[in-house]
Amino acid sequence: MINIKLTDQELSPSECEQLILDDQAGGHVVFIGTVRNHTSSKTVKYLDFEAYGPMAEKEMHKIAAAAKDRYDILHIVIHHRTGKLAIGEIPVIIAVSSAHRKAAFEACEFCIDTLKETVPIWKKEYFEDGEVWVAAHP
Amino acid sequence: MKIDLLAFGIAKDILGYTQSSYMVEHSISIADLKKQLSNQFPSFEKLSKFDIAVNQEYQSDDFELSENDEVAIIPPVSGG
Numbered sequence: 001m002i003n004i005k006l007t008d009q010e011l012s013p014s015e016c017e018q019l020i021l022d023d024q025a026g027g028h029v030v031f032i033g034t035v036r037n038h039t040s041s042k043t044v045k046y047l048d049f050e051a052y053g054p055m056a057e058k059e060m061h062k063i064a065a066a067a068k069d070r071y072d073i074l075h076i077v078i079h080h081r082t083g084k085l086a087i088g089e090i091p092v093i094i095a096v097s098s099a100h101r102k103a104a105f106e107a108c109e110f111c112i113d114t115l116k117e118t119v120p121i122w123k124k125e126y127f128e129d130g131e132v133w134v135a136a137h138p
Numbered sequence: 139m140k141i142d143l144l145a146f147g148i149a150k151d152i153l154g155y156t157q158s159s160y161m162v163e164h165s166i167s168i169a170d171l172k173k174q175l176s177n178q179f180p181s182f183e184k185l186s187k188f189d190i191a192v193n194q195e196y197q198s199d200d201f202e203l204s205e206n207d208e209v210a211i212i213p214p215v216s217g218g
Contacts, residue, residue, distance in 0.1 A: 050150075051217070055191055080217060092217070118215065119217050120191070120212050121215060121218075122213065133213070133216070135214040136185055136216075
């Protein structure tokens with residue numbers, strides 16, 4: 001099972017865990033991305049995530065499908081949030097279940113690494129003295 | 139011909155809009171579209187890179203556009 005969601009509402013780790021439950025699973029791995037309060041030495045006030053919605057959902061689905069091809073996993077959930085997020089809030093959750101743990105760990109890492117490279121979502125960091133689109137400039 | 143141009147992230151700031159009709163030569167390649175955009179908006183030259191998606195799929199520089207394609211400027215992504 002693959003479950004993809006892009007939403008401006010709060011993400012739920014427990015909902016993601018429920019979605020991947022399976023009696024054949026020997027374990028599940030859940031990655032929860034959170035907004036940290038600094039970049040290098042600068043204090044971050046909050047983040048704003050923007051997405052090219054329809055394409056972002058397609059790319060998230062491609063990643064999940066690729067993970068199912070590459071790793072021996074049962075279910076995979078990728079949820080991403082958009083809009084303004086405060087420190088400590090959750091922009092992304094990836095949940096994977098598998099019969100044996102190694103596949104779930106590897107698939108989870110593959111998904112977050114690939115998401116950060118290909119999914120058309122952008123974050124803007126807001127500081128005390130201005131704001132910046134992350135990774136836009138060399 | 140006319141394409142439907144979308145801009146996100148810093149590309150939206152550079153163009154000043156999210157979506158607009160945009161005129162290009164018939165069957166323009168993505169490489170030439172990138173040149174046209176960089177000539178018109180020199181700020182694109184300062185980006186780490188930018189990609190182009192056509193009808194919600196990434197396409198390479200030799201891909202040729204068709205009338206009314208949905209063409210999105212994809213600056214470096216930073217989700218997660």
